[in-house]
Amino acid sequence: MATNIRVAGPEDASAVVRLIADVAAENMWTRTELPFDSAERVQRTAAAMKIGDMVAFVAQSGSEIVGEVTLVFRDDHAALAMVVAAPYRRQGLGRALMLSAINKARERAASRIDLAVFSHNVAAITLFRSLDFVESGSPMTWPRSDGQRWERIPMSKYLHGTP
Numbered sequence: 001m002a003t004n005i006r007v008a009g010p011e012d013a014s015a016v017v018r019l020i021a022d023v024a025a026e027n028m029w030t031r032t033e034l035p036f037d038s039a040e041r042v043q044r045t046a047a048a049m050k051i052g053d054m055v056a057f058v059a060q061s062g063s064e065i066v067g068e069v070t071l072v073f074r075d076d077h078a079a080l081a082m083v084v085a086a087p088y089r090r091q092g093l094g095r096a097l098m099l100s101a102i103n104k105a106r107e108r109a110a111s112r113i114d115l116a117v118f119s120h121n122v123a124a125i126t127l128f129r130s131l132d133f134v135e136s137g138s139p140m141t142w143p144r145s146d147g148q149r150w151e152r153i154p155m156s157k158y159l160h161g162t163p
Contacts, residue, residue: 007055012056017038054070057101066088068083068084133157
């Protein structure tokens with residue numbers, strides 16, 4: 001089935017939060033851990049989308065949202081987070097979502113896009129580097145609720161040349 005990329009609206013908040021929960025359940029790729037307050041997260045996501053502080057794009061297959069990228073705009077830059085459902089990874093959805101986000105950040109005149117990725121997520125790091133993201137700081141340790149400490153790498157894409 002074909003997958004299309006589109007702008008997400010507040011009406012998509014529940015489906016987006018379900019996808020985030022599904023990826024969080026894998027306990028590998030996202031800093032979000034289970035359990036979390038889904039109702040609160042849906043409300044917060046929908047509200048941020050309504051006022052425009054957050055712009056999200058979703059990958060939709062049939063009626064199911066299978067990927068999502070979020071930009072949160074702050075001052076002159078945007079923070080980015082992305083999740084893709086396991087069966088849809090390595091099919092180009094991440095790249096398509098990222099390109100949509102990059103174009104939106106340019107439209108909003110952001111100077112850069114910032115993200116953080118776990119060092120064990122080699123596929124994501126490869127994708128980000130292919131889109132001209134560079135390491136933009138020292139790796140940070142992220143504590144997990146189970147006591148593990150994962151290394152997060154900050155990366156940025158400068159939209160108007162180098163800093």
